[in-house]
Amino acid sequence: MPIVKVEAPEQARAYDIHIGHGLLKKAAGLLERCRGHRAMIVTDENVAPLYLDAMKAQLEAAGAQASAFVLPAGETTKCMAQLERIYDALIDAHITRQDFVVALGGGVVGDIAGYAACTYLRGVRFIQAPTTLLAQVDSSVGGKVAVNHPRGKNLLGAFYQPELVMIDCDTLKTLDALLSLARVARENNYVRPTLTDDGTLTIHDGRHPVVERMLSDNLFVPNDTEMNDGNLRMQIITGPNMAGKSTYMRQVALIVLMAHMGSFVPAREAAIALVDNVYTRVGGSDDLAGGQSTFMVEMSETAYILRNATARSLVILDEIGRGTSTFDGLSIAWATVEYLCDLKKCGAKTLFATHYHELSELEGVLEGVSNYQISVKEHGEEVIFLRKIVRGGADKSFGVYVARLAGVPHAVVARAQEIEARLEANNINQNTIGKNILEKGKRKNQQQDMFEYGRTELIEELANTDVLSMSPMDALNKLFLLREKARKL
Numbered sequence: 001m002p003i004v005k006v007e008a009p010e011q012a013r014a015y016d017i018h019i020g021h022g023l024l025k026k027a028a029g030l031l032e033r034c035r036g037h038r039a040m041i042v043t044d045e046n047v048a049p050l051y052l053d054a055m056k057a058q059l060e061a062a063g064a065q066a067s068a069f070v071l072p073a074g075e076t077t078k079c080m081a082q083l084e085r086i087y088d089a090l091i092d093a094h095i096t097r098q099d100f101v102v103a104l105g106g107g108v109v110g111d112i113a114g115y116a117a118c119t120y121l122r123g124v125r126f127i128q129a130p131t132t133l134l135a136q137v138d139s140s141v142g143g144k145v146a147v148n149h150p151r152g153k154n155l156l157g158a159f160y161q162p163e164l165v166m167i168d169c170d171t172l173k174t175l176d177a178l179l180s181l182a183r184v185a186r187e188n189n190y191v192r193p194t195l196t197d198d199g200t201l202t203i204h205d206g207r208h209p210v211v212e213r214m215l216s217d218n219l220f221v222p223n224d225t226e227m228n229d230g231n232l233r234m235q236i237i238t239g240p241n242m243a244g245k246s247t248y249m250r251q252v253a254l255i256v257l258m259a260h261m262g263s264f265v266p267a268r269e270a271a272i273a274l275v276d277n278v279y280t281r282v283g284g285s286d287d288l289a290g291g292q293s294t295f296m297v298e299m300s301e302t303a304y305i306l307r308n309a310t311a312r313s314l315v316i317l318d319e320i321g322r323g324t325s326t327f328d329g330l331s332i333a334w335a336t337v338e339y340l341c342d343l344k345k346c347g348a349k350t351l352f353a354t355h356y357h358e359l360s361e362l363e364g365v366l367e368g369v370s371n372y373q374i375s376v377k378e379h380g381e382e383v384i385f386l387r388k389i390v391r392g393g394a395d396k397s398f399g400v401y402v403a404r405l406a407g408v409p410h411a412v413v414a415r416a417q418e419i420e421a422r423l424e425a426n427n428i429n430q431n432t433i434g435k436n437i438l439e440k441g442k443r444k445n446q447q448q449d450m451f452e453y454g455r456t457e458l459i460e461e462l463a464n465t466d467v468l469s470m471s472p473m474d475a476l477n478k479l480f481l482l483r484e485k486a487r488k489l
Helices: 048-061 080-092 107-122 133-139 171-187 245-260 294-308 326-341 357-362 399-405 410-425 433-442 452-463 472-488
Strands: 003-008 013-020 038-044 065-071 100-105 125-130 144-149 152-159 164-168 194-196 201-206 223-227 234-238 269-273 278-281 314-318 349-353 369-379 382-391
Touching: 038 048, 038 080, 038 107, 048 065, 048 100, 048 171, 065 080, 080 107, 080 144, 100 107, 107 125, 107 133, 107 144, 107 152, 125 133, 133 171, 201 245, 223 245, 223 382, 234 245, 234 326, 234 357, 245 269, 245 278, 245 314, 245 349, 278 294, 294 314, 294 326, 326 349, 326 357, 399 410, 452 472
Parallel strands: 013 164, 038 065, 038 100, 100 125, 125 164, 194 269, 234 349, 234 369, 278 314, 314 349
Antiparallel strands: 003 013, 144 152, 201 223, 201 269, 369 382
8 A cells, every 4th residue: 555655844744645445444544543532524415325334434443433424515515604514513523622524525525624624623633535536636635625705716724734644546436437427418418317206207308328329310219208106107008019119118217227326317307206126027038048938037037026016116017928828928917017006016117018909908997007109100001110109009019010121021921911911800809808808807796607708709709700701611610610619618
């Protein structure tokens, strides 16, 4: 550990400047002079969460009685009003001339804490622990202490040498991170968010911080988000493949995360509700080594979320249930929505993207559920993705169109279009499933028949069978299949 000796002959005082890594975590040996004395740590609200506990612990390990006073951050703090608050804290802590004032922070903290030490009781002992580069190379060295006057900076000051300067180079790591965040915010037009404790989450013109930088030819389309702990707890988001559902949900999660880490956010305006956790289930992957399929991994992650999410959480779920059969997947997705919406079980703010359009039926049935869709514009056989989230539910996924864009052979696409048209003509698109689930849920005090759903499905298939367009052989084959299904019920 390098040590620089400073001589101050005019004050008959000399002191050491200790420079090294991790000093704030192993400073007890340097603070032996504080043993048996009181020490008041003066810091600010930015530095306190990072280093105050460590400094206090080291003082106590050295045998001192440590207390702390936290100032607001910024140059405006270096004034007479805040100086008087420090004096009050020193008096309340019974600091004497043999005790210590420890300045933990940047230049503002070092200046005002040093001036307080210089003038309180005509001078008490003083230690500098600078945490910024400028404070480490300039303001903490040489004994310059001062406060500002309304008519000028540092008009009220003195030269008052500390007994010790501890320069922990590791404190510059946080400075580097903050400077990086500041640079990104400046270059990309981020705004300072407001943190709320009333459950309100409002984002105007929110953007995805990564995707918007990757777009070269097209401008990123911003979107608004409005959620709360009441009637806007859950968004059921439908819309075509590739329209931007996942991007929208991820940008909301990233904006919330960035706000909680102290960063500006990519938006025009943002009020971010405090959350205890952000849970995400996005994308698909298997675990071959662990013997888990894509669907098993999806269910395991979903299970973890459902077991741990609270009413203070933000949950992002993308296409839950897609890895299994239609009925199984829809059932799981539906039950998941009900669980997350239930205030007695969870009540988390949730963004739920799905191609199960039947879930749109839950708006107006479950408190807190609202339908949203990513808007598109159809022009002949072409589909234009507008990337804008709007109220309401979508009724088409345009999966065949996306397959064509992906380069699937024309013959396969054409056949898929033919099959899709026939299914829609025969009403085999499951549009009534959601209503059937809700109708069955309304039946009270009535024992449910476990075979009821299968019978309903069979009846619907029979009703939709166009026997007049069949040949006698096709009709017999259809009748045989229906009979076999009936026997299994």
